[in-house]
Each structure stands twice: as C-alpha cells, then as structure tokens.
Amino acid sequence: MKYTRLTKQQLEELHQEFINFLATQSITGDEWESIKKDKPEVAEEEIDVFSDLVWEGVLSKVEYVENISAQQMHLFHLTDKEMKLISVKVMNPEIDLTTDTGFSWFRKNWQSDFVEYLTASKAYKEEKNVDKFELIQKGAVITKGELYQWFEKVIS
Numbered sequence: 437m438k439y440t441r442l443t444k445q446q447l448e449e450l451h452q453e454f455i456n457f458l459a460t461q462s463i464t465g466d467e468w469e470s471i472k473k474d475k476p477e478v479a480e481e482e483i484d485v486f487s488d489l490v491w492e493g494v495l496s497k498v499e500y501v502e503n504i505s506a507q508q509m510h511l512f513h514l515t516d517k518e519m520k521l522i523s524v525k526v527m528n529p530e531i532d533l534t535t536d537t538g539f540s541w542f543r544k545n546w547q548s549d550f551v552e553y554l555t556a557s558k559a560y561k562e563e564k565n566v567d568k569f570e571l572i573q574k575g576a577v578i579t580k581g582e583l584y585q586w587f588e589k590v591i592s
Contacts, residue, residue, distance in 0.1 A: 437484045439491040439569050447483070450490065457486050495565040500581030501572065506532040511584040512576065514568055522587045523554040546590075553591055 447454060458468055461482075472479045503510040509524040524542075528550045532538040545551065560567045572578070 438488045438566070439495075440487065440573075441484055442487040442490060446490075453490075454486055457489070458482070491569065492565060494578075495568045498568050498578050500579045500584055501568070501576035502579050502583060503571070503574065503576040504533055505575075506534055506538075509533060509583070510576070511587060512571060513581060513584050513588075514564070516564075518557045518559050519567065519571075520557045521555065522584055522591070523556070524587070525552045525554075526550060527552065553587075555591070 442450070455465075458464075463471070463482075468479075471482070499514055501512045501514065503512075507526045507529070509522075511522045511524070513520040513522075526533060526538075526542060528541075531541050531550075533542055542551070
C-alpha cells in the first residue's frame with residue numbers, strides 16, 4: 437500500500453465511488469459480500485487499492501499545505517517541480533499561533549523583531565504525491581494557499 441487506508445467514515449462517505457470501483461473490476465454487490473465473508477484478505481486488498489486511488493486523486497490536486505504550531509508556521513506551495521516553503525518563527529514564547537489571541541498578535545506584529553522568516557525550496561524526492569502525503573502525515577493540512585500567497589507578496 438502506497439499511502440494509508442481510508443477510515444471507515446471516509447469509506448462510508450465514498451460508498452458510491454467504491455461501488456463504481458468494484459464495478460470496474462466486474463465485482464457485483466453479491467460477489468463483494470461473498471469476498472468479504474470467504475476471502476477477507478482479498479477484501480482488505482481491494483480496500484487498500486481503492487484507498488490509494490482516492491489518495492492519488494486528492495494529492496494530485498493539492499497545491500498548498502500548512503503546518504502551524506505554537507511558535508511556527510510552515511507554509512508550502514507544492515508546484516510541479518518542487519516544494520516551496522515559507523517558514524515563520526515567533527520568538528516570543530508567550531505567543532501561541534494556534535490560538536485566536538496568538539494569531540491576532542501575529543497579525544499586528546508580523547514585521548517586528550520577534551518574528552523571523554525563512555524561505556526555501558526543495559525538489560521532490562521520487563514521487564511528488566508521496567512527498568505531499570508525508571507532509572500531511574506530519575500534521576500539515578490542505579489549504580487554498582491564501583496565507584502562503586500573502587506572505588509571498590509581502591516578503592519578496
């Protein structure tokens with residue numbers, strides 16, 4: 437398995453898509469019930485293949501992810517060729533960017549000496565979707581990139 441299995445809730449939400457996936461393999465509803473009962477390992481493999489297909493589809497569309505912790509923001513723009521990073525570090529230990537109060541402080545003080553910025557870029561290792569997935573596994577969330585784009589304008 438390339439990524440991770442979809443959760444039970446995700447599979448339930450993608451129920452129709454899973455039925456269509458089984459249909460592309462000429463597996464009917466009755467056959468699926470039989471496979472689950474008689475060959476659970478085959479059923480597990482089918483779910484894994486479906487999960488990878490879903491992840492592949494989602495990851496191929498992801499352009500921006502963010503990982504925000506108490507004192508840092510890692511904002512990524514995932515282009516065709518590389519991952520671009522804008523890193524923001526707050527040097528005031530009393531500020532927590534994950535709270536409304538902390539983020540509000542940051543909006544007022546983003547140009548102060550208490551905030552450091554770093555930009556970097558890195559080529560993908562082997563497969564860009566695997567690299568994107570690793571960022572998500574480490575806590576990054578998929579976004580529309582508004583924060584990254586704003587920073588890109590103000591620090592360039």
